[in-house]
Amino acid sequence: MRRANAAPESDHPGAPPRNLRRVAVALALATLALFSPSLTHDFLNFDDNLFVTENEIVRSGLSWPGIVWAFTVAPYSCPLAWVSHMMDVTLFGLQPAGHHFTNILLHAANVAALFLLLQRMTGATGRSAVVAAMFGWHPLHVESVAWIAERRDVLSTLFLWLTLHAYLRHGEKPGWTRGVPVFVFLLLGLLAKAMLVTAPCLLLLLDFWPLRRFDDALAHPRGAKRLEAVATRLLQLALAKAHLFLLAAYFTLEGLYTAQYTGLLAGTEGLPLGFRVETALSGYATYLLKTVWPADLTVLYLLPAGWEAWRVFGSVAVLTAVTWIVFREWRRHPFGFVGWFWFLGTLVPVIGLVQGGSQALADRYTYVPLVGAFIAVTWSADAWLKSRAGSGRIPTVVAAVVLAICAVLTTVQLRHWKNSAALFEHAIKVNPSNHIAHNHLGVALKVRGQPELAVPHFQAALRLVPEYADARFNLAGVLQSAGRHAEARPHFATAIAQQSNTNQVASAIAMFESAARASPREIEPQLYLANALRAAGRTADAAAALRDAARHQPSPSAVLLTELGGLLAGMERHAEALPLLEAAVQTTATHSDAHAWLAVSLAAAGRTNDALRAAREAVRLSTNSPLANTVLAEQLAAAGQPADAAAAVREALRAEPGDPELLARIALLLATAESPLLRDGNRATALAEAACRQTAWKRPACLFAMATALAASSRPADALQLGTRAVEIAGASGQPALAENYRPRIEAWRNAALGPSMDPVPGFPPRR
Structure with a gap:
């Protein structure tokens, strides 16, 4: 059998091992120097928190329970990477410099190991050094090194190079004793990252x-x-x-x-096979383009809604042309064939045919695949230049220029990874529509102590993707910290309703409960908890949390009194709400929400004139308040002023109310108004349905508003179905007064419903 490391194209057939080791060390040291700025970089709020800073198991350092966790229940199927992070914590604590040093050291070791591997296989010292340097210094590989969470890349690749070294040794003298290391190193590599x-x-x-x-x-x-x-x-x-x-x-x-x-994994129903094939084709061509022209590199390339035809056909043309060339030249230039299919093949697990996450591609995915492209280009360029008479030192000069450009671009790219703010500011420059980048930049600014700068980024993320629950939670938190509780509440409500994973909702509430217990005298954590419980539909628990907060306050603030009073008023517990709201108004006469909820409870007590005065005062204090204008509309309608009530509704809607229960109040008013000047069944149905969708059809007030709108549209059977469900949920969530308030109207619908409705309720999930 032919020797495993035959090297007919050797640059230096008899290169001494000592010289090779010197080249390997020089490449490693140059790589360490190039990436040394990372030692001053911080942890990122994107995955570094998951892998290190907020992971209690990893933060505990290397331990037997931690190792068991890494190999059993830890996510991402990379137990060795998890263990390496634990070792870093043991060695360096939570100082980011040590964690970055490990990544850089592994990357430098990969550069040296790749050089020795290629030289051993081919005997071509110069070309092997060029490929290893391009691998180590290309800006596309900054992400794998500068991002602590991507330890998987540098660690698994080291085991890959060791696997190939062991394979060469096995080929020189086959036998099971030399075959075992091949298996073991590959197993270790797969345990670091399954991309191998x-x-x-x-x-x-x-x-x-x-x-x-x-x-x-x-x-x-x-x-x-x-x-x-x-x-x-x-x-x-x-x-x-x-x-x-x-x-x-x-x-x-x-x-x-x-x-x-x-x-x-993204479901195949949401991402059809055709789209995934287009993603793969476009991905291959994009990686080639960014290899040659590494501009606009960023941490996250979002999947588009669809791929332009010209991009897909252009990608097919490029891939077909290169494949045809390497097949045509496979005998004369086998390195082109091997390098090309190295590039294509090693990208298969992450090219998008099986789509996971929201990214179309990622710089880190090129860490191993680009070695194939570098081999093909380096060997082909060397062969072409040497075939030209008088080429002399041209190959060396060309290689030096290319490597210098790579080093400069890598230095520039490293600056974007200094911290979360720098990383996501750059990501937004590359793609202003990147909602994830806006959210993470907002988090970075909030942590930096600049919440006023964070708010616009959370809002931008939500404009781009309204169902982005993380951004909505973050926006709600910043608003609440700034004392803008009325604005925060609807965002909490919508965010928790948007969380499809009940564990995430429970986790969020648990976080607020922990904060409230830790600081029982501070009002902010208590309001966080109450808003979260209310948003999760646990209104009675929210009221209990606020009462507990009031007990810990020597003199409850107007904010606390208003929150508790408004919550009780919304639950139809007006006898309890009224004294709290009156006290809130006496504590501070400038709180619009306090006057608005006071108007609601005064109206329920039959004090209609006082209610109208309180509602007008609420609007005077906050002209653009959706709550104040909605309550004023209710009081004006009750006072027989439908035209003025309609104007107040328009003002409320112009302010774009986000609170689903506020939308439900407006819908209820429009559906039940006697005057045609105010009554609007279609608008009522649309608003009620929007409120129900925001709350996953689980909030009794929203369901009852939808039921009322359907009844007004002559659909009493559907109204009965939803109304009954509203009563059930109200009772189960500790709101008996609300349930009793709904029953008379439900009985009227029951009497009117002569048979089942022919039309299903839009979006209402079937009962089981």
Whole structure:
């Protein structure tokens, strides 16, 4: 059998091992120097928190329970990466410099190991050094090194290079004792990151070149005999790697199952196969473009709604052309064939055919694949230049210029990774419509102590993606911290309603409960908790939390009195609400919400004139308040002033009320108004449905408003269905007064419903 490391194109056939080690060390030291600015960088609020700073298990350092967790229930199927983060905490604590140093050190080791690997396989010292340097210094690889959370990349790649070194050693003297390290290193690499599942196929490519294990088969004359000989040799080599293919298959299936189970995979129903194929084709071409022209590199490239036809067809044309060239030249220039299919093949797990997450592509995905492209380009360029008479030192000069450009661009790119604010400011410059970048920049600004600058970014994220619950939670938190509680409440409500994962909702409430217990005398944590409970539909618990907060206050503030009074008024517990709201107004006469809720409770007590005066005062204090204008509209309608009431409704809607229960109040008013000047069944239905959708059809006030709107549209059976559900939820959530308030109207609908409605309620989930 031909030697595994045959190297007919050697630059320096007899290069002494000592010189090779010096080159490897020089490459590693240059890489360390290039990435040394990362040592002053901070942790990021994007995944670094998940992997290190907010992960209690990792923060505890290396421990046996932590290792068990990493290999059993930890997410992302990368237990060795988790263990490495624990080791960093043990060694460096939570100082980011130490964590960055580990990433840089691993990357430098990868550069040296790649150089030694290529030189060992090919004997081409100069070209191997160029490829290793391009791998180490290309700006596309900054993400894998500067991002602590991407420890998986640098760690798994080191094990990949060790796997290939062991494979070469096994090829020199086959035997099971030399075969075991190949399996072990690949296993360790897969435990660091499962993207290495393509490694067995990569070994087959290397068997073709530079190991030349197909040469005997290819020596046959063209025709069936050669084809048979090549197929036989391919089968022999593949069977020799059967254990490696089985290992890769296991990790592939395990990764797919884990991702599906944890919800990391986008469903095929939402992302059709055609779209995913277009994503893959565009991704390959984009990676090639960014390799040659690394402009506008960013941490997150969002999936588009659809791919432009010109981009897809252009990508197909580029991929087809390059593939045709490498097939045409595969005998004369096998390095082009191997390098190209190294690039294509190692990208398969992350190219988008199986879509996970919201990204279309990522710089970090190129960490191993680009080595194939660098091999193809470096060997091809060297062959072409040397075929030209008088090329002399031109290859060396060209390589030096390219590497210098890479180093400069990498230095610039590293600056964007200094901290979260710098990273996401750059991401927004690259793509102003990146809602995730806006949200994370907002978080960074909030942590920096600039909440007033954070608010516009949270709002921008929500304008781009209204259902983005994380941004809504963050906006609600900033608003509440600034004392803008009325503005915060609807965002809390919508955010919790948008959380499809009940564990996330429970986690959010648990966080607020912990903060409230830790600071029982501080009003802000108590308001956080109450708003969260109310938004989750636990209105009675919210009222209890506010009462508990009031007990800890020597003299309850107007804000606390208003929040509790307004909550009780909304639950139809007006006898309890009225004294609280009167006290709030006496404490401070400038709180618009206090006057508005006071008007509601005064009206319920039959004091209609006082109620109208309180409502007018609420609007006077805050002309643009949706709550104040809604309550004024209710009081004007009750006073027989429908035209003025309609004007107040218009003002309320112009202010874009976000609170779903406020939308429900407006819908209820429009559906039940006697005057045609105010009555608007279609608008009532639309507003009520919007409120129900925001609260996942689980809030009794919203359901009852929708039921009333349907009844006004002559759909009493559907109204009965929703109204009954509203009563059930009100009773179950500790709001019996609200349930009793609904019952008379529900009985009227029951009497009017002669049979089932032919039309289903839009968006209402079927009862089970």
